[in-house]
Amino acid sequence: MATMNISLPDELKQFVDQQVAEGAYGSSSEYLRELIRQSQREKAAAFLRQLIAEGLASGPAEPVTKGTFQQMRKELRERMMREAG
Template identity: 70%
Template sequence: MATMNISLSDPLKQFVDEEVSEGGYSSTSDYVRDLIRQRQRAKAENLLRQLIAEGLASGPAIPVTSETFDRMREELAKRLRREAD
């Protein structure tokens, strides 16, 4: 595990210490790791919302059939043959 040192103003350090003691964290590091995980989840949720919005804005859905996959395989095979040449 990597180590990272940070500097905090006295009011921020006091806030973190209170959060650790009131939040049931075992240490300041545990608290900071939890904050980072929360931010990672928030970013992932925002990306998912963005992708859903893009999908909804892209127009009506097109049914996917076995023929769709056959066509995709053919297109991929053609592309791979072109790249191999």
Template identity: 50%
Template structure:
């Protein structure tokens, strides 16, 4: 793992230290890593939503659709 130094104003440093203490993180690095992971997840979700929005209309998810999925799974599990 590599190291990255980040400069923060005193008020932000105090906020991070408070979050570490209140939320059970061992270190400020753990807290920052969690924030970065959340942002990565948000970016991934955003990209998936944009991809879905650009893909055009899909089929309706009605009873027949779910019956077809169940049949497909039953067929594959029997292989």
């Protein structure tokens, strides 16, 4: 596990200490790790919302069939040949 030292204004340090003292966290490091994890989850959720919005804006869905995958393979082969030549 890597170590990181941070500097906090007294007011923020007191807040972190208060969170630990109230028993919500075992240490200030545990509290900060949880804040980072929360931020990661929020970022992932925002990305998912963006993907959903893009999907909804892309138009009506089309059924996926065996032919769909055949067409995708064909287009990929053609693209690879263009890029190789």
